[in-house]
Amino acid sequence: MSTPPAWLEQAPARLWSEFPAWFADFTPPPQTTRRSAVLMLFGEGPGGVDVLLTERARSLRRAPGQVAFPGGGTEPGDADATATALREAWEEVGVTGVRVLAELPQLYLTPLDDAVTPVVGWWPAPTELVPDPIEVGRAARVPVAELLDPANRFMVRGDWGETIGFAAEGLFIWGFTAGLLDHLFSSAGVNRPWDRERTLPLPTDILATMRRGR
Secondary structure, three states, X not given: XXXXXXXXXXXXHHHHXXXXXXXHHOOOOOOOOEEEEEEEEEEEEOOEEEEEEEEEOOOOOXXXXXXXXOEXXXXXXXXXXXXXXXXXXXHHHOOOOOEEEEEOOOXXXXXXXXXXXXXXXXXXXXXXXXXXXXXXXXXXXXXXXXXXXXXXXXXXXXXXXXXXXXXXXXXXXXXXXXXXXXXXXXXHOOOOXXXXXXXXXOOHHHHHHHHHHO
């Protein structure tokens, strides 16, 4: 059994206090009806602290091929957003035994008209991942040190705008997932300086699945 590092335990509260404008910018509009939750699950691995990420199956209608945290839509039997995040993590990759550290405020995903609640958790005793092939193309526990390496950081720009990007464990991480990671790392004080002038386009395979998923 392992315990979370101090920076991770303190990060959720600092995230809310240090970036209120960011949360305010993404406050869901009152008419939003879809509710979802994602699990930002950290644990101790061979390469130090890591975070669980999935690559969504390319056959899915919503965000096919995108790198994401385990998560999905709220169901009637879910007691709250945390229950949704834990259920989805179990269904998608077989995760159990999570210690929940915090539930963050909802964030609005405009393209999906979705109010998403991020739930931060720690995996004290990780077990083998069991991805559901219907929903998950790949699941990986990505070392935080690899994500924080300046060589793996960049901006992603296109005609739709720009976003933070990470490249790690063969995954291209951008958009909502990358933004959440970057803000969490910043609030925890573990981010390292990196070149924000370095830009990369979206890979062609991601562009293709995005167009197909519309």
